[in-house]
Amino acid sequence: MKTRVLVTGASGPAALAFMKAAASRRLDFCAADADPYAAGLYLVPEERRALLPVPTEPNFSETLLRVCKRLGVEVLVPTADAELIPVAIEREQFEAAGIKLLLAPLSASVAAQDRFELMRTCRDVVPVPQTRLFDARFEPTDDEFPLVLKARRLSRGRPARLVRDRRGLEREARGTHLVAQELLGGAEYAVDVLVGPAGLVAAVPRVQLRTEEGESVTSATVQDEELQEMAKRVALRLGMEGIGTVTFRRDDQGTPKLTGFAPRVSSAMMLTVQSGVNMPRIWLKSVLDGTPMPQGPMPFSLVAMVRLFENHEVDPSQIEQMERAAAAALAASEAAE
Template sequence: MTKRVLVTGAGGPAGVAVIRSLLRRADLEVFAADMDGWASGIYLVPPVRRRLVPPGRDADFVPAIARMVAADALDLVISTVDVELIALAERREEIAPAVLAAPSADTLNTALDKLALAERCAPTGLTPRTVAAGPAAQAVDWEFPVFAKPRRGAGSRGVRLVADRAALDALPTDEGLIVQDFLPGEEYSVDVIADAQGDIVAAVPRTRARVDSGVAIAGRTVADPELEDAAAAIARAIGLVGVANVQLRRDRAGRAVLLEVNPRFPGALPLTIAAGVDIPSLVADLFLGRELPARVPFREVASVRFLEDVIVEIDDVLVSDHAGHQEEL
């Protein structure tokens, strides 16, 4: 029986990758939405399945999705945007009978708060020392340099290297900063999917050889049991059901430790799919109540990203009041 799936955030790399993955399935009818009519992923689906939505922070965002669920008889809603995920996860009942393909609100809120994440994952032994800026951080005997970064926020925005004790003491206390041990080693992203019981179906590490605007545009998958086990332990600690991207970096001793968790589809998803783990398809099956394999293997492959144009007729371009294609916390 064909199921109807709405994918939002269709202008971002993750949204495009999810839409392309699901369009390969004959049993799914894919709708695409974004707050920007120029979002490229909207135009990957037929015109009758293209939608515009308010920004995720807008009071009408969740009601708008609920109206689409009713009008389009949607079975599943997949969002690829942090702000939208939080809004929807905390009000899942409003989009019933459609199912939201997302972890719990508790998992999302924990992952998106770096201090809460470090505290939740501390029992794994995989977290760097993490302390709120201010008196608590000033009382720690750090090995400088250290990092200061916002508790909430994606990518490298607001991250600063703190060279010495004087710079630490000078950090503002009103910006929600945390202080962490400096991690000088290589960074890895591990794409993880967990089933309904929280068991890890796949954990695919990949390098970030080239990064643009926080998204890896070149890299390779890496078969490394330490990275796979570390990401799996982090996913279990936060109660993950569904998909998350666990970012790890090697510390001064060469050990892989937690950097952050993005509890959504990653922008570099095509590499993981090419390696043999079609995460969007698995997530669709998971939240549609279908049984997943106990384990999905992957192979080592590499990818580079290139610009691709989607050509549409002028009359087919959706008119939107919103200029941006993606929101983040």
């Protein structure tokens, strides 16, 4: 009997990376998303697809739990940032239904969503860029320009804006929903980490050679003990358990500084897998069978990745079916309001 694993956020590259990395003859993947055109939906048979409300809807977790029960899911893997907190809040409901979660602790997900609090929490364990709330009290010195304005919370989705001088700053509307951050101009890095009950299992750094819309499309693993140690400190400070990605960028003096943390599988996870550390498979086996995780830190090899687009052809009737399902779900939601 195969184990059914539901991967949500099927429109994102993280979901696709997880399914590719964890694929096994022992598993049947199911896929779910709010978007009927999500690519990951069409990588599984029709009977193992599901549409969900957007994660900000109050009935998201309730609907997701019903989907899990209907599909006979034994393991749930949320991969979209907006899903992590709602599902973590209802963790006990899923576990009471016999559904295991590959999901970071709630505290780690909450910390990851708030750039200001993340920097405050981690500033005594790793170097962080100067980060302040962009409120009425913010008055930078001339030496602090240029600086970067970012949304305080990742869910806001506002792109970062470069402010070169005081005149540019005066054109920006202030508010505690924004942070002003030191501009870092050096190389960017991401470190995939796997943390088990006994501590760090693996930390695999990669240099981000090219990114598009925040996603790594060209990168290469690097041997850098400093980055590994810094990523470990961040993960442990946040109480992390499972898979996450810690990001850094070097300043003008070459010092790597923390820029973010994602408590989920990264879109570039296959690079880490190809380097010799299959984090999704290790975590899944631990959750399913109680297989002890290896003692870390695990070794890895040097490898580079260039992401390519790949087409997946389907019968048009499959898309039409998902469109009808989406329309029916919308009508039911409007009728309930």
